[in-house]
Amino acid sequence: MMLDETHDPALESWVELAQAPDCEFPIQNLPLGIFKRRGHKEPARGGVAIGDQILDLVALDIRTGPTLNGLAAMGRSAARKMRRELSRALSVKSKQKKRLQKHLVPMKQGELFLPVAIGDYSDFFTGIHHATNMGRLFRPDNPLLPNYKWVPIGYHGRGSSIVVSGTAVRRPKGQLKAPDAAAPSFAASRRLDYEVELGFIAGAGNRLGQPIALRDALDHVFGVVLLNDWSARDIQAWEYQPLGPFLGKSFATTISPWVVTMDALEPYRCPAFARSSEDPQPLPYLLDEADQRDGGLAIEMEMHLRTPKMKTPQRLSRGNFRDSYWTVAQMVAHQTSNGCNLQPGDLLGSGTISGPAPDSFGSMMELTLAGKNPLQLASGETRSFLEDGDEVIQRGRCAREGYATIGFGEASGRIMPAASK
């Protein structure tokens, strides 16, 4: 862990609501995003969330333009320096309060955008409980494939359809084929699901042909967002052999607007996944003592559902990224081990994170056993998969004794009916 004065839990901000007990954005967090004032004709630009406000980064003479890619590209030491600067400027001891106040925009008046222009999006499969649950549906006796504990399995995802929280998601159409049907048909998906993931945003890139070593990997990560990898299970089931998921997932992926930086997450680092004595040791390029000791991240993730009949959302699951079989550093080292280049703003999804217990399962596929055991909701309704009008809301937070609790905001989306033609 690399802690400094910015992580001091006693630190307070002159933005009063930053101290509210349930505030996701205390001065220890300082997540970055792209915003403008709703309804104003003005360019989108970088801001930092503090309490119930957004501080325009131009107040500190930081001109990001419409994405944070430039900040991401600067690398970890520049990010750390900027964090200290932001922390000092926003602390109760700051002498800049009067000047900076003019650059505050109430979060309620802010319109938030994708924080980065995403070049490539990879999605991993690091949730071993999820991989086991999904495998069990197809291969009850042998749920995990032989490569799972050796290879941080991943695939390339679709970048163009990544949207920011709040964007409505249209139910996709596609080829569907019931196992006993003679032929597929083209129709709206009937098995629309979400997946609870984290997204890691690449910072400084590497040159093509020059892998990033495991011990350097975290220097190439800018920060973390919540990620919902919407999935049409019926489209996916029929299309995915032999090349993997394609249209079953490429219709939309939702991320949260605030990038919680890797430095903000330092206090919540934890040991890597505890392998059993029967599990193989990672190969040397994926093994590093420091990474095993505290390369994990204890980030809690919740998924909530609000059907059109509900006044308040109902929580469906709560999981934790500490259940990931691979660390962020292992994902980065693996992704680049063949020389593949990361570019600032690239997105690396964790894959669905489920815990061992059913109330931590990160998809409806797992919660309902592929639709066989529908969820009984408090509203009296049932759900096997998502229905039109349903809104799902993903939240995240880090809490640790002796440190501030920080939040991730939310990644939400409501299902619109499929296109009529």
Added chain:
Amino acid sequence: MMLDETHDPALESWVELAQAPDCEFPIQNLPLGIFKRRGHKEPARGGVAIGDQILDLVALDIRTGPTLNGLAAMGRSAARKMRRELSRALSVKSKQKKRLQKHLVPMKQGELFLPVAIGDYSDFFTGIHHATNMGRLFRPDNPLLPNYKWVPIGYHGRGSSIVVSGTAVRRPKGQLKAPDAAAPSFAASRRLDYEVELGFIAGAGNRLGQPIALRDALDHVFGVVLLNDWSARDIQAWEYQPLGPFLGKSFATTISPWVVTMDALEPYRCPAFARSSEDPQPLPYLLDEADQRDGGLAIEMEMHLRTPKMKTPQRLSRGNFRDSYWTVAQMVAHQTSNGCNLQPGDLLGSGTISGPAPDSFGSMMELTLAGKNPLQLASGETRSFLEDGDEVIQRGRCAREGYATIGFGEASGRIMPAASK
């Protein structure tokens, strides 16, 4: 077919070598690219290949900047108009010769770049002979999976590692596991292969949630390049279940620098793949009479190999895109059928195109039966897969009785040894 005066085979250019019998870039071609003069400090910008020259598009007051994405975004009718303008300006009848001559750069002095900034790269699997050959290696009795003749199978590829012809390719390292080995090891790939493909560059995009109908699909394609989807077969074999190819292909993909526009290809349109009476009809969203009649493209593709011991390259295969099971329009309609958005500059690979005969197989995996029958080269050498120092050179051309013959230039790359650490 939409033919106009630009396709007239009798048309000649005032650039003399454009009429040479083996010239790939006669006035009927007019492919677009991004270039600068080698060794000069000047910005890269758009040009058109004509004979042995590049005409700087600034001569016609077309300022592309460092990519052709802006031109691609304008759509097919603007592209058609520009083609006519270029054709007139370069024809022997042009009165602009004197003025334009100042904007010619000999191709030998030109440095060529990626023609577009590629957002998303999808790679299809439309070569039915390739799919059958590959499937037979794993499932001799049942080589094609049940979805193949219904779904234009594809997967998302890696965009960041797409390089332009001439870029050296470093042999990747990765996890390798022989079927009888107890555990994988991390080492340089021993089964490095190429794949002969075409790449279709998206023109005008579509909005997320709004599919492109089959009959409109070609309005969203800017042009075609050669594409070599380098593949490390041993990395791929161990990693690809259940999510598809990842590091086995993400280390490099080579494309040719000249975009042959869809309008240049009009004379070489041909019927879609002739399905047998036992093959299913495409589902309605993939079926259109006009597309069946002339949605195919007769583009010949060759792969050549030059080992360090050879003076001149040896041809390994010659195939034709008319053997693709799916048309370009079907690829575009399928890719967007779930609402996924295409953006100008996106790349859609065809997948490896092999014909029915062995001399048309588009990968070494097929030519050598997975390495079991090494190629006997004219130099006396043998090859199961590519060795360090080998250069592979992909070429393409369209020839049709009564029309000019046009070429694609080349997509070449030489293998560098794996990184030492």
